Amino acid sequence: MKLSEAAVGTKVKILSVNFPPELQGRILGLGFVPGAIVEVIKEAPFGDPRVYMVHGKMITLRKSEADLIEVKPLSRQFPLSMAEVGKRYIIKSFLGGPFFISRVRSMGIDIGNIIEVRSKFPMTVVVSGKVVRIGMGMAEKILVEEI
Amino acid sequence: MSIVAFVGNPNVGKSSLFNAITGARQYVANWPGVTVSRKEGIRRWRGREIKFVDLPGIYSLGAISIDEKITRDYLLKESPDVVVVVVDALNMQQGLYLLIEVLEMRENVMLVVNAIDEAKKRGMNINKYELEKHFGVHVVFTSAVTGEGIEELLDKILHIITTKEVHSFVELTYQKEIEEKVKELEKKIENIEDLKPYKPRWLALKALEGDPEVLNLLKKFGISIPDEESKKYKEMIAQRRYQYIDSVLKEAITSFGQKLTISEALDHVITHKFLGIPIFLAMMYLVFTFTFNVMSPLSDLIDIGISNLGEWLRNVMGSGWVTSLVVDGVINGVGAVLVFVPNIFGMFLALGFMEEVGYLPRAAFVIDKLMYKLKLSGRSFMSLILGFGCNVPAVMSTRGIADPRERLITILVSPFITCSARLPIYILLAGIFFKGHEAAVIFALYISSIILTAVSATLLNKILFKGQPVPLVMELPRYRLPGFKNLWLYVWERGKHFLEKAGTIILVSAIIIWFLGNYPAPADKSFAADLGKFFEPIFRPLGYDWRMVTALIFGTAAKEVVVSTFQMMYGDPASVLPNLITPPVALSFMFFVMAYIPCLATIAVIKTEAGGWKWATFSVLYSLSVAYTISLLISVIGRAIL
Ligand SMILES: Nc1nc2c(ncn2[C@@H]2O[C@H](COP(=O)(O)OP(=O)(O)O)[C@@H](O)[C@H]2O)c(=O)[nH]1
Numbered sequence A: 001m002k003l004s005e006a007a008v009g010t011k012v013k014i015l016s017v018n019f020p021p022e023l024q025g026r027i028l029g030l031g032f033v034p035g036a037i038v039e040v041i042k043e044a045p046f047g048d049p050r051v052y053m054v055h056g057k058m059i060t061l062r063k064s065e066a067d068l069i070e071v072k073p074l075s076r077q078f079p080l081s082m083a084e085v086g087k088r089y090i091i092k093s094f095l096g097g098p099f100f101i102s103r104v105r106s107m108g109i110d111i112g113n114i115i116e117v118r119s120k121f122p123m124t125v126v127v128s129g130k131v132v133r134i135g136m137g138m139a140e141k142i143l144v145e146e147i
Numbered sequence B: 001m002s003i004v005a006f007v008g009n010p011n012v013g014k015s016s017l018f019n020a021i022t023g024a025r026q027y028v029a030n031w032p033g034v035t036v037s038r039k040e041g042i043r044r045w046r047g048r049e050i051k052f053v054d055l056p057g058i059y060s061l062g063a064i065s066i067d068e069k070i071t072r073d074y075l076l077k078e079s080p081d082v083v084v085v086v087v088d089a090l091n092m093q094q095g096l097y098l099l100i101e102v103l104e105m106r107e108n109v110m111l112v113v114n115a116i117d118e119a120k121k122r123g124m125n126i127n128k129y130e131l132e133k134h135f136g137v138h139v140v141f142t143s144a145v146t147g148e149g150i151e152e153l154l155d156k157i158l159h160i161i162t163t164k165e166v167h168s169f170v171e172l173t174y175q176k177e178i179e180e181k182v183k184e185l186e187k188k189i190e191n192i193e194d195l196k197p198y199k200p201r202w203l204a205l206k207a208l209e210g211d212p213e214v215l216n217l218l219k220k221f222g223i224s225i226p227d228e229e230s231k232k233y234k235e236m237i238a239q240r241r242y243q244y245i246d247s248v249l250k251e252a253i254t255s256f257g258q259k260l261t262i263s264e265a266l267d268h269v270i271t272h273k274f275l276g277i278p279i280f281l282a283m284m285y286l287v288f289t290f291t292f293n294v295m296s297p298l299s300d301l302i303d304i305g306i307s308n309l310g311e312w313l314r315n316v317m318g319s320g321w322v323t324s325l326v327v328d329g330v331i332n333g334v335g336a337v338l339v340f341v342p343n344i345f346g347m348f349l350a351l352g353f354m355e356e357v358g359y360l361p362r363a364a365f366v367i368d369k370l371m372y373k374l375k376l377s378g379r380s381f382m383s384l385i386l387g388f389g390c391n392v393p394a395v396m397s398t399r400g401i402a403d404p405r406e407r408l409i410t411i412l413v414s415p416f417i418t419c420s421a422r423l424p425i426y427i428l429l430a431g432i433f434f435k436g437h438e439a440a441v442i443f444a445l446y447i448s449s450i451i452l453t454a455v456s457a458t459l460l461n462k463i464l465f466k467g468q469p470v471p472l473v474m475e476l477p478r479y480r481l482p483g484f485k486n487l488w489l490y491v492w493e494r495g496k497h498f499l500e501k502a503g504t505i506i507l508v509s510a511i512i513i514w515f516l517g518n519y520p521a522p523a524d525k526s527f528a529a530d531l532g533k534f535f536e537p538i539f540r541p542l543g544y545d546w547r548m549v550t551a552l553i554f555g556t557a558a559k560e561v562v563v564s565t566f567q568m569m570y571g572d573p574a575s576v577l578p579n580l581i582t583p584p585v586a587l588s589f590m591f592f593v594m595a596y597i598p599c600l601a602t603i604a605v606i607k608t609e610a611g612g613w614k615w616a617t618f619s620v621l622y623s624l625s626v627a628y629t630i631s632l633l634i635s636v637i638g639r640a641i642l
């Protein structure tokens, strides 16, 4: 898959880098080399560009540029927004700031808890024995793993 | 004299070290791409004179953007006695990559691990001897801030100069496939007399990497590498280098220390998906409020001082043309500009703080989507921001932009960014016509200037290039607490330029204007009046008084001169102007000043950077027509409403 498709908060491993020759040298020099591990840190307003962490540096790339880097997923974590209806997941981490975290905690959503997706659009989940409605924005910031 | 060159990634502290060693005042900033041309300085050390050269920061030794080319050509052709590769202690990988590239190209290299103070503060532990062993170079830990390690660095440099001893020889071996190719190429290259100045292994590796300059050189001797192959080799070579770096660092870094969580929390808010843009606007607004409201009392003090000085001189010297020249010409003309020194220093203080902290690249990140629509990138945004100080360095800093098309457009639109020289005019007129709303009016002018820049960029892109977007590959530096010294250096270096102008071009202009304004007879019958009245018909639709026209003409030398001319022509603009023009005309005039002809210095630098008079002329004509159109609109609409 392409680096641009990796969800915020996840880690991927680079397979190949396919920039035009004028830029290829700089990109490789920055540490985007095959085998390197990249973490998707965050996205700008309007979703583009995004910040990536590679070899200890935070680098911004636009979607059109991240399209040119071929990667494979490393962690099995992905945002709850991409989860399937009817399946059960374990909550792994949060992408939001302190406010976000205290808000979801108050809803019974915490790291290590099991969460089941009842429906999407609108999204309803079962967690800590309660049924809760959550917004899509929130679901994007909750990283889960299949069990 | 021996020569020492500093090479490294952007923002690792090369310029700071250069300053610490040579005592120079090279501008440093917490964002990549500040040093765009090389700077030289001399330091005596243990009885020897050593010349130091500060080169632009780069990530690889390819030869694409101008700053990369400057560095590489310098290393190849000037052949410095010692090359010091500087890396950032907290993030050495990319710097070590460059070190490997430099080592393949030449001998006499050493490594400096800078910002060691920050590493210590975090409890990070780096083993110097591991680095020395695995890269085969001498290593010194330094801090440009505390001065730690600088003497040791100078001693090591002297040691290499006098003994040519560079620790040991370590050569990175690549994958088997690459090494075989290298051997094969090396054999061919060694037999060619013309290639003797270069290291054969370096040429071979660069050829495999598909380096255009090296391939061009080798083509003459019948050596070539197909594109598909070089793409593969280039990836493999880079991959191997990073593998090696990772393995060395695993041994060299014995403890990573603590990450700073405050920095992360701050970053979370500042570059937030929804809050990012409002925060950016709020920051800009704060800068302007600080510039006016906080700094104004100081301006008033200076104003009182200058008028008292004038009165006193008049009393002492009596009346006569010399007194008039000194008081009305020099003191009033230059004084009119000096009054704004606190505002300008205030603005630089605020901007400098934002830059030093590391906010600028983040602002570029936050608004990139908008820049992208203009077919520009956050990188040109950073050049444009420099223009708020002065358009000349803004144009110069475009050298770091890789794409020639984006570079040209950035050069051409940058004069629309309101430089600090235009600020006095805004403050003067806003103070007279928009009392109580100065900050808001001036903020609006700045925003308009940004919009104008954006619109021009879009237009030029459409007309000249049928534009395609340019990439945004930018590093976000970590947050840093601005050092007081550095901040002061920033403010002083830029503010000084303003003071120097007051002492030179504005002083000379003031004297010339005084003569033009008083001969053959004062005021209405002077040359200045002839000049203003000659062009006045053109400006009649805009509603400008002929003296305003004269001021605009003189203002092309330097925009502050508009204020000096006002002072001389009107005596006391605050009481005279409201009887001559309406607030909308004043606003129209401010917009004219914002947009019309770049000053002489900017025109000159556009000519050199964009290559030739063609673009400089274009810039003059384009800005004149834009200024005229906008101001006409404002005057006409203003008249219709009132
Ligand atoms: N704490 C600390 N900061 C440093 C040191 N050296 C440079 N800096 C800061 O790092 C930033 C970049 O420095 P600069 O000299 O412009 O880097 P250059 O791009 O490599 O020339 C500035 O904000 C400096 O104040 C150091 O040794 N310690």
Ligand SMILES: [Mg+2]
Binding pocket: B014, B015, B016, B028, B034, B035, B057
């Ligand atoms: Mg520098």
